Amino acid sequence: MNIRSFENIDVRGKFVLLRDDFNVQIIDGKIKDSFRITQSMPTIRKLSESGAKVAIVAHFGRPNGVRDMGLSLAPIAEYMKIPFIPDCLDKDFMQDMKNGDVVLLENVRFYSGEEEDCPKFSAKLANGFDVFINDAFAVSHRAHASTVGVTKILPSYAGELLLSEIKQLTKIIENPKRPLLSIVAGGKVSTKIGVLKSLAKLSDKLIVDGAIGTTFAFANGANVGNSLYEPNMKDTALEIMEFAKQNDCELFIPIDKGVGKVFSKDADRVNKPLSEIQDDDIIMDSGIETTKRNIEIINSVKTVLWNGTFGMAEWNDKWGYASFEIARAIAKQTRAGELESIVGGGDTVALLEKIDIKDDITYISTGGGAFLEFIEGLSLPGIKALEIA
Ligand code: 3PG
Secondary structure, three states: OOEEEEEHOOOOOEEEEEEOOOOOOOOOOEEOOOHHHHHHHHHHHHHHHHOEEEEEEEOOOOOOOOOHHHHHOHHHHHHOOOEEEEOOOOOOHHHHHOOOOEEEOOOOOOOOOOHHOOHHHHHHOOOOOOOOOOOOOOOOOOOOOOOOOHHHOEEEEEOHHHHHHHHHHHHHHHHHOOOOEEEEOOOOOOOOOHHHHHHHHOOOOEEEEEHHHHHHHHHOOOOOOOOOOHHHHHHHHHHHHHHHHHHHOOOOOOOOEEEEOOOOOOOOOEEEEHHOOOOEEEEEEEEEEHHHHHHHHHOOOEEEEEEEEOOOOOOOOOHHHHHHHHHHHHHHHHHOOOOOOEEEEEHHHHHHHHHHHHHHHEEEEEEEHHHHHHHHOOOOHHOOOOEEO
8 A cells, every 4th residue: 555645745834734533532521541642643743843834623523513512622622732723614823823833623523514525615624725634544434524525635645643553554464473363342243244254364363252242152052141232143143153164263252251130330240151141141241261261362372453342341340350351461461572462442442541551562553443444454535545546
């Protein structure tokens, strides 16, 4: 993939429209996970130090074209200590900008033209700028005005973060150290069918867990009680198991689970083999034996690709047991130089941050959906728009 890089262009005195992804967790106006912001800083700094006048365009949440102040980017500007422009189509601020200045524009999704990739909206957004730089890997799977539309109007380039995501993830897909283990957990088989199949082709071993693993266990004949799973995905799960077998990929489903009688962080936790799960049991984490087995697998491979948490890790240690144990095992092997670890997805990255082991992971992607689509081998429109023909 040959992408136009921002590194060789002269931006001094130029108005640069920079696309970043600041879709981070904000609770009560406070940033809870700054990873995407931190990872965006090198490009912002480089542009500023090179004398560009930078306006960052970004989205937050899904306001569906409505000006919803609960989804304002103002807290991000405050956190970054940069001026905030309360309307992304406002141009008045440009006349006061000096070389090196950086501002943040209000949520671009307050306009319906953004998600519709409306050419008129793109023209308004691009108006007054000399150059467009996309550094928002995490939203590059969306064909929106601020990821694709503006590239048809302005000379457009990839920023440092976008280039680094492409390089690191391509390396893993094209030339992984083997054996390669992929771990896919989290919510729904239905949203991850494509990636499960691609990973079954790419990997030597594949662990499915979380609610996805529960659906696979159900498909395999287990009673999964009153848990979150997708009964209508039974045939798809069986098909993926067969697909893995045909592609010489060993697929591992859970063998036990942590269950409770109410869906609550305060529920009493009992560990049960799948065969003992009752109709009123609710699965809220993976089990102790499954976790032991998974750690043995981790210790036997050279590369791990991980997306999705195993249970309700956001609640507490009791229900985050499997996720935390797996994260620590991956970190330990990586620290020892035995493993290359690649992690992607908002919940999974937040988990690493919570137990402070981000530095022990080889590569953490800022992408959630974009990370999955990239490793699935799909062409991401925001990246495709920057390819040299
Ligand atoms: C993300 O958080 O994965 C990106 O910012 C994309 O957000 P979206 O799924 O709302 O388009």
